[in-house]
Amino acid sequence: MVLEPVVCPDCGSNDIVRHGRSSAGKPRYKCRNQDCQRSTLIRSYTYRGYLPEVKQQIVERTLNGSGICDTARVLNISPTTVIESLKKRSSSQSSQ
Ligand SMILES: [Zn+2]
Structure with a gap:
């Protein structure tokens, strides 16, 4: 199991x-x-919300100007997941 x-x-x-x-x-x-x-x-x-393709869609939608709640509803995930995904992305970018 x-x-x-x-x-x-x-x-x-x-x-x-x-x-x-x-x-x-x-x-x-x-x-x-x-x-x-x-x-x-x-x-x-x-x-x-933790699948790579969902994360990718979160980023793409955000870059295209979609709001967090809008993105969450379309992808059927929680707004918190959207925010967390974006936070992780921005923190990894800032180290470059
Ligand atoms: Zn909890």
């Missing part, structure tokens, strides 16, 4: 527990970080 990492899209914590199922029948998870605003998350939704 392979355990894929589950990471909270809001706080980045991997302290995640199973929390029943969503209405679509997907496993639902719960973030255990007490400071985190997010109560539950679904892994497929969460994980998608």
Whole structure:
């Protein structure tokens, strides 16, 4: 059995527990970080934000003038994921 990492899209914590199922029948998870605003998350939704092609689309859309909320809605990811992706990108660029 392979355990894929589950990471909270809001706080980045991997302290995640199973929390029943969503209405679509997907496993639902719960973030255990007490400071985190997010109560539950679904892994497929969460994980998608970390795929390279999604990151690439985030960057392209942002360069084309799309807003963060707009990008998040179109790509079906959380706005926080968009912001985090852009933060990581800008910090790596500044070191050049
Ligand atoms: Zn969290």
